[in-house]
Structure formats: C-alpha cells, structure tokens
Amino acid sequence: MKARTAKPTKADAKVKPLTDKDRLELFRMMVRIREFEEEVQRSYLEGLVHGTTHLCQGQEAVAAGTGFVFRPDDYIGYTYRGHGHCLARGMDEEGAFAELFGRTTGVCGGVGGSMHLTDIDKGLIGAFGIVGGGLPVSVGAGVTAQLNGRGQLSATFFGDGATNIGAFHESMNIAQVWKLPVLFICENNLYGEFTRINHSTPFEDLIKRARGYDMNAVQVDGNDVEKVYEATAEAANRARAGGGPTFIECMTYRHRGHSRTDPAKYRDPKEVETWLARDPLKLYEMALIKRKLLTKEKADALILEERARQRAASERAAAAPWPDAATIDFQTLTFA
Ligand SMILES: Cc1ncc(C[n+]2csc(CCOP(=O)(O)OP(=O)(O)O)c2C)c(N)n1
Ligand SMILES: [Mg+2]
Numbered sequence: 001m002k003a004r005t006a007k008p009t010k011a012d013a014k015v016k017p018l019t020d021k022d023r024l025e026l027f028r029m030m031v032r033i034r035e036f037e038e039e040v041q042r043s044y045l046e047g048l049v050h051g052t053t054h055l056c057q058g059q060e061a062v063a064a065g066t067g068f069v070f071r072p073d074d075y076i077g078y079t080y081r082g083h084g085h086c087l088a089r090g091m092d093e094e095g096a097f098a099e100l101f102g103r104t105t106g107v108c109g110g111v112g113g114s115m116h117l118t119d120i121d122k123g124l125i126g127a128f129g130i131v132g133g134g135l136p137v138s139v140g141a142g143v144t145a146q147l148n149g150r151g152q153l154s155a156t157f158f159g160d161g162a163t164n165i166g167a168f169h170e171s172m173n174i175a176q177v178w179k180l181p182v183l184f185i186c187e188n189n190l191y192g193e194f195t196r197i198n199h200s201t202p203f204e205d206l207i208k209r210a211r212g213y214d215m216n217a218v219q220v221d222g223n224d225v226e227k228v229y230e231a232t233a234e235a236a237n238r239a240r241a242g243g244g245p246t247f248i249e250c251m252t253y254r255h256r257g258h259s260r261t262d263p264a265k266y267r268d269p270k271e272v273e274t275w276l277a278r279d280p281l282k283l284y285e286m287a288l289i290k291r292k293l294l295t296k297e298k299a300d301a302l303i304l305e306e307r308a309r310q311r312a313a314s315e316r317a318a319a320a321p322w323p324d325a326a327t328i329d330f331q332t333l334t335f336a
Contacts, residue, residue, distance in 0.1 A: 023293055031281060039307075040100060043314055045261075061224060074152055076155050076157075089123070132168050135171035136171050156171075159189065179244035183246055185248045
C-alpha cells in the first residue's frame with residue numbers, strides 16, 4: 001500500500017480561532033457530560049444500570065475540546081470510559097441512558113450497556129472494554145480514511161494504562177510508517193484501574209512514547225478545554241492534509257473511582273485536592289466570566305438546565321420496554 005505523503009501547507013496547519021459562541025458551546029458540552037455522568041451514578045445506585053460503569057467526571061475538557069474538531073464523517077474509537085466522547089459526538093442522551101438501563105430504545109438495542117455505547121451512523125466505531133483493544137481498530141479506520149482520500153481522520157481515545165499494551169505499540173508503529181490520518185489521544189489520568197502510573201510505567205510523561213515512533217506529539221493540559229481544542233485542531237489539519245498521525249497526551253484526572261462504587265481510597269488526598277482545584281468546568285467557568293461571556297448566575301442556570309435535561313432523559317429511558325431475548329440473534333447481535 002502506498003501512503004499519501006503530501007506535506008501539509010501552512011494554511012492547512014492554521015487553527016480556526018474560537019468564537020464567543022463556540023466558547024459557550026464548549027462550556028455547555030462539558031456541563032452536559034458532567035451532569036450526564038452524575039445522573040448515571042445516581043441511576044446506578046438506584047439499581048437501574050445493569051453491568052458496570054466507568055465515569056469520566058474531571059475529564060470532560062478532553063471529550064468536549066477534541067469533539068469540537070471532528071467532522072461528521074470522521075471515525076471515533078474510545079474505551080469503556082467513553083460516555084463523554086459519545087455525547088460530544090451528539091449521541092442522544094435518552095438512547096444512551098436506555099442503553100445503560102438495558103432497554104430496547106438504547107443506542108445498541110439495550111444489549112451493549114455502559115461499556116459499549118456505539119452508534120456507527122455517527123462515526124462512533126466502538127467502545128472497547130479490552131485495554132488497548134480499540135487502537136488497532138482505529139488504525140484500520142485510518143486506512144479506510146486514507147484510501148477514501150476525502151480528508152477524513154480516525155481518532156482513538158485511550159488511557160495511560162493502555163500505553164503498556166502491545167497493541168498500542170503496533171498501532172503507533174504502523175500508523176507512522178503508513179502516515180495514516182490517526183489521532184492517538186491519550187487521557188493520562190495517572191491511574192490504570194487502582195494502580196498509580198509510577199507503579200506500572202517508567203515515566204509519567206507519556207509523550208515520550210511517541211519518540212520511539214518518530215511521531216508528531218504534543219502534551220497539553222487536559223483540563224483546559226481551549227488548549228485541548230487547539231492541539232487537536234492542529235493535529236487534525238495535519239492529518240487531513242496527509243501529514244500523518246499525532247500523539248496527543250492530555251494530562252487530566254478522574255474525580256471518581258475507576259468504576260461503579262470504587263471509593264478510590266488508594267489515592268493521596270493531597271493529589272485529589274490539587275486536581276479538584278483544577279476542575280475543568282470551574283476553570284472554564286471562571287475564564288468565561290473573566291471574558292464577560294458568562295456571569296455566575298448564568299452559569300448556575302445553565303448547569304441546572306442541563307441537570308434537568310439529563311434527569312428527564314433518564315426518566316424517559318427507564319420507562320422504555322426491555323428487549324425480548326427471543327428477537328435477538330446473538331451471532332450477529334441484530335434484531336429480528
Ligand atoms: C487487556 C486488559 N487488561 C486488563 C483489563 C482490566 N482493566 C480494565 S480498565 C483497566 C485500567 C486501564 O487504565 P487506563 O488505560 O489508564 O484507562 P482509565 O481507566 O484510566 O481511563 C484495567 C487494568 C482489561 N480490561 N483489559
Ligand atoms: Mg488511566
């Protein structure tokens with residue numbers, strides 16, 4: 001196979017500056033993701049969620065900032081901690097809640113659950129429960145994007161822990177050799193399940209991983225939504241113009257435990273305190289107030305509006321019927 005090797009021009013690399021309207025949209029998306037996740041947690045404790053959940057409170061700036069860059073025809077792959085990426089892609093919240101609740105109106109007919117929120121029509125190619133398992137699939141989508149020749153890209157989200165998996169290295173290697181339009185977006189939240197990064201990995205700055213593959217790489221404050229947007233937009237422009245993949249490391253932190261009811265007692269309280277003080281929503285709210293785009297009252301009203309929206313969506317989802325096992329073909333996971 002021949003890689004497209006066209007070098008990106010300066011114009012390709014130019015990032016579209018954010019407008020005030022864009023900034024308010026980014027803020028709303030982060031609030032939407034936060035409130036969705038809080039409603040998932042509440043529903044879980046009520047017994048409505050079947051299986052497990054991995055929430056992303058604290059990491060919303062990554063989903064919102066990157067999601068703002070993607071085109072509708074791009075391919076997006078992610079992990080079990082992927083609710084935010086789906087919402088940033090415009091997934092309908094009622095369909096997402098119904099999926100978590102195992103109902104027919106769920107985005108996968110209620111048979112996927114929290115770890116498998118997927119909507120192929122939106123370019124959401126899958127949530128992968130096997131750590132690192134999504135990367136080769138996203139690289140495959142990157143090959144499709146390259147062959148299509150329409151400037152599409154394939155973005156793959158994964159955690160710090162995934163960078164210790166063989167499939168990560170194989171994916172990085174071949175993506176760089178073939179100059180595929182793939183964005184490797186690492187959400188470095190310092191923990192793989194219950195293990196802090198220093199117990200599993202020789203260094204905390206995972207951007208170093210990209211050097212071994214001679215790949216473009218950037219490390220950003222993953223709690224600063226505008227920084228995430230800028231880094232992603234630049235990498236996307238390069239990828240669309242044939243300039244190959246980029247490794248984007250977003251430094252961030254999850255506010256809650258790894259999954260379900262994990263109280264995350266294994267973390268140093270000082271570390272938690274430091275990161276909570278850098279809550280991406282609070283940081284952006286303050287920035288927008290400073291820019292006079294928001295007031296505290298307007299921000300509070302917007303938060304309440306999103307909270308009510310998520311509650312209403314989850315209530316509608318909980319009222320939907322259960323799937324009928326007899327109508328499911330378990331070989332193909334399609335419905336009669
Ligand atoms: C191959 C594989 N090994 C182990 C697990 C169990 N497991 C599930 S999530 C997880 C932690 C992954 O951490 P990271 O990649 O940093 O993502 P995060 O959960 O922090 O978003 C582990 C070890 C798994 N699902 N797949
Ligand atoms: Mg992690």
